Amino acid sequence: MSGLEGGARPRFRNIDVSQLSQYRLPAPGLVSILHRISGAMLFLLGIPFLLYLFQESLTSELSYQNFQQIASHWFAKLVLLGLIWSFIHHFCAGIRFLLLDVHIGVEKEQARAGAKIVLGASVFLTLVAALKLFGAF
Ligand code: HEM
Numbered sequence: 001m002s003g004l005e006g007g008a009r010p011r012f013r014n015i016d017v018s019q020l021s022q023y024r025l026p027a028p029g030l031v032s033i034l035h036r037i038s039g040a041m042l043f044l045l046g047i048p049f050l051l052y053l054f055q056e057s058l059t060s061e062l063s064y065q066n067f068q069q070i071a072s073h074w075f076a077k078l079v080l081l082g083l084i085w086s087f088i089h090h091f092c093a094g095i096r097f098l099l100l101d102v103h104i105g106v107e108k109e110q111a112r113a114g115a116k117i118v119l120g121a122s123v124f125l126t127l128v129a130a131l132k133l134f135g136a137f
Pocket residue numbers: 035036038039040042043046047090091094095097098
Protein backbone atom coordinates (compact mmCIF):
# COMPACT_ATOMS: atom_id res chain seq x y z
CA MET A 1 0.00 0.00 0.00
CA SER A 2 1.30 3.48 -0.74
CA GLY A 3 0.12 6.97 0.10
CA LEU A 4 1.24 10.46 0.92
CA GLU A 5 1.07 9.94 4.68
CA GLY A 6 2.77 12.67 6.69
CA GLY A 7 4.27 14.78 3.90
CA ALA A 8 4.89 15.04 0.17
CA ARG A 9 7.21 12.04 0.04
CA PRO A 10 5.39 8.82 -0.85
CA ARG A 11 5.55 6.10 1.79
CA PHE A 12 5.51 2.43 0.89
CA ARG A 13 4.38 -0.37 3.16
CA ASN A 14 3.80 -3.68 1.35
CA ILE A 15 4.57 -2.74 -2.21
CA ASP A 16 2.90 -4.26 -5.22
CA VAL A 17 4.91 -5.37 -8.31
CA SER A 18 3.34 -2.47 -10.26
CA GLN A 19 4.96 0.01 -7.80
CA LEU A 20 8.49 -1.37 -8.14
CA SER A 21 9.55 1.25 -10.71
CA GLN A 22 8.62 4.11 -8.32
CA TYR A 23 10.30 2.58 -5.27
CA ARG A 24 13.78 3.90 -4.46
CA LEU A 25 15.59 1.37 -2.30
CA PRO A 26 17.69 3.23 0.31
CA ALA A 27 21.46 2.46 0.45
CA PRO A 28 21.16 0.12 3.49
CA GLY A 29 18.50 -1.88 1.63
CA LEU A 30 20.73 -2.11 -1.43
CA VAL A 31 23.68 -3.31 0.68
CA SER A 32 21.42 -5.90 2.28
CA ILE A 33 20.05 -7.40 -0.94
CA LEU A 34 23.52 -7.35 -2.54
CA HIS A 35 24.88 -9.13 0.54
CA ARG A 36 22.43 -11.97 -0.05
CA ILE A 37 23.12 -12.06 -3.81
CA SER A 38 26.91 -12.02 -3.26
CA GLY A 39 26.65 -14.76 -0.60
CA ALA A 40 24.66 -16.92 -3.01
CA MET A 41 27.14 -16.26 -5.86
CA LEU A 42 30.12 -17.16 -3.65
CA PHE A 43 28.44 -20.36 -2.56
CA LEU A 44 26.83 -21.54 -5.81
CA LEU A 45 29.43 -20.36 -8.35
CA GLY A 46 32.54 -19.50 -6.32
CA ILE A 47 33.08 -22.77 -4.50
CA PRO A 48 32.71 -25.11 -7.55
CA PHE A 49 34.62 -22.82 -9.95
CA LEU A 50 37.54 -22.15 -7.59
CA LEU A 51 37.77 -25.81 -6.54
CA TYR A 52 37.83 -26.84 -10.22
CA LEU A 53 40.60 -24.32 -11.00
CA PHE A 54 42.52 -25.45 -7.90
CA GLN A 55 42.25 -29.09 -8.95
CA GLU A 56 43.38 -28.34 -12.50
CA SER A 57 46.34 -26.36 -11.18
CA LEU A 58 47.56 -29.33 -9.10
CA THR A 59 46.64 -32.65 -10.77
CA SER A 60 49.32 -32.87 -13.49
CA GLU A 61 51.53 -30.87 -15.83
CA LEU A 62 48.90 -31.19 -18.54
CA SER A 63 46.07 -30.09 -16.25
CA TYR A 64 48.21 -27.13 -15.16
CA GLN A 65 48.45 -26.03 -18.81
CA ASN A 66 44.67 -26.37 -19.03
CA PHE A 67 44.35 -24.25 -15.86
CA GLN A 68 46.59 -21.56 -17.42
CA GLN A 69 44.50 -21.55 -20.60
CA ILE A 70 41.22 -21.23 -18.70
CA ALA A 71 42.50 -18.62 -16.25
CA SER A 72 43.86 -16.40 -19.04
CA HIS A 73 40.59 -16.42 -21.04
CA TRP A 74 38.71 -13.09 -20.90
CA PHE A 75 35.42 -14.77 -20.00
CA ALA A 76 36.96 -16.67 -17.07
CA LYS A 77 38.51 -13.38 -15.93
CA LEU A 78 35.07 -11.75 -16.09
CA VAL A 79 33.61 -14.57 -13.97
CA LEU A 80 36.53 -14.20 -11.53
CA LEU A 81 35.91 -10.45 -11.39
CA GLY A 82 32.24 -11.13 -10.52
CA LEU A 83 33.44 -13.43 -7.74
CA ILE A 84 36.00 -10.87 -6.56
CA TRP A 85 33.25 -8.22 -6.33
CA SER A 86 31.02 -10.75 -4.54
CA PHE A 87 33.70 -11.49 -1.98
CA ILE A 88 34.67 -7.84 -1.39
CA HIS A 89 31.06 -6.68 -1.11
CA HIS A 90 30.10 -9.66 1.06
CA PHE A 91 33.12 -9.11 3.29
CA CYS A 92 32.59 -5.33 3.75
CA ALA A 93 28.81 -5.67 4.19
CA GLY A 94 29.36 -8.63 6.54
CA ILE A 95 31.64 -6.51 8.76
CA ARG A 96 28.97 -3.75 8.72
CA PHE A 97 26.26 -6.25 9.75
CA LEU A 98 28.44 -7.58 12.56
CA LEU A 99 28.98 -4.00 13.80
CA LEU A 100 25.20 -3.40 13.62
CA ASP A 101 24.74 -6.59 15.66
CA VAL A 102 26.78 -5.00 18.47
CA HIS A 103 24.79 -1.75 18.09
CA ILE A 104 27.49 0.23 16.30
CA GLY A 105 26.18 2.51 13.52
CA VAL A 106 22.50 1.74 14.02
CA GLU A 107 21.23 5.35 13.95
CA LYS A 108 19.56 6.20 10.64
CA GLU A 109 22.19 8.64 9.37
CA GLN A 110 25.09 6.45 10.52
CA ALA A 111 23.47 3.39 8.96
CA ARG A 112 23.10 5.25 5.66
CA ALA A 113 26.67 6.53 5.76
CA GLY A 114 27.96 3.03 6.59
CA ALA A 115 26.02 1.55 3.68
CA LYS A 116 27.44 4.16 1.28
CA ILE A 117 30.97 3.44 2.52
CA VAL A 118 30.41 -0.30 1.90
CA LEU A 119 29.07 0.34 -1.63
CA GLY A 120 31.88 2.79 -2.47
CA ALA A 121 34.68 0.66 -1.00
CA SER A 122 33.53 -2.51 -2.75
CA VAL A 123 33.25 -0.79 -6.16
CA PHE A 124 36.64 0.92 -5.71
CA LEU A 125 38.45 -2.27 -4.60
CA THR A 126 36.80 -4.25 -7.43
CA LEU A 127 38.05 -1.65 -9.94
CA VAL A 128 41.60 -1.99 -8.58
CA ALA A 129 41.29 -5.80 -8.85
CA ALA A 130 39.96 -5.44 -12.43
CA LEU A 131 42.98 -3.36 -13.44
CA LYS A 132 45.30 -6.00 -11.95
CA LEU A 133 43.36 -8.91 -13.49
CA PHE A 134 43.38 -7.41 -16.99
CA GLY A 135 47.06 -6.51 -16.74
CA ALA A 136 47.05 -2.72 -16.30
CA PHE A 137 49.81 -3.04 -13.68
C1 HEM B 1 35.11 -13.90 4.91
C2 HEM B 1 34.29 -12.96 5.09
C3 HEM B 1 32.83 -13.12 5.34
C4 HEM B 1 32.12 -12.39 6.24
C5 HEM B 1 32.67 -11.29 7.15
C6 HEM B 1 30.74 -12.84 6.16
C7 HEM B 1 29.73 -12.36 6.92
C8 HEM B 1 28.42 -12.75 6.86
C9 HEM B 1 27.36 -12.33 7.77
C10 HEM B 1 27.52 -11.38 8.95
C11 HEM B 1 26.22 -12.93 7.38
C12 HEM B 1 24.83 -12.80 8.04
C13 HEM B 1 24.13 -11.58 7.47
C14 HEM B 1 22.79 -11.35 8.13
O1 HEM B 1 22.75 -11.02 9.32
O2 HEM B 1 21.76 -11.46 7.41
C15 HEM B 1 26.53 -13.75 6.21
C16 HEM B 1 25.60 -14.47 5.49
C17 HEM B 1 25.92 -15.31 4.45
N1 HEM B 1 27.17 -15.60 3.97
FE1 HEM B 1 28.89 -14.73 4.58
N2 HEM B 1 30.62 -13.84 5.23
C18 HEM B 1 31.87 -14.05 4.69
C19 HEM B 1 32.20 -14.98 3.73
C20 HEM B 1 31.30 -15.78 3.05
C21 HEM B 1 31.64 -16.70 2.00
C22 HEM B 1 33.07 -16.98 1.50
C23 HEM B 1 30.48 -17.27 1.56
C24 HEM B 1 30.21 -18.29 0.51
C25 HEM B 1 31.06 -19.15 0.04
C26 HEM B 1 29.40 -16.69 2.33
C27 HEM B 1 28.07 -17.00 2.16
C28 HEM B 1 27.06 -16.47 2.89
C29 HEM B 1 25.66 -16.73 2.67
C30 HEM B 1 25.06 -17.63 1.58
C31 HEM B 1 24.96 -16.00 3.64
C32 HEM B 1 23.43 -15.96 3.84
C33 HEM B 1 22.95 -14.69 3.12
C34 HEM B 1 21.48 -14.44 3.32
O3 HEM B 1 20.72 -15.37 3.54
O4 HEM B 1 21.10 -13.25 3.24
N3 HEM B 1 29.94 -15.80 3.23
N4 HEM B 1 27.86 -13.61 5.91
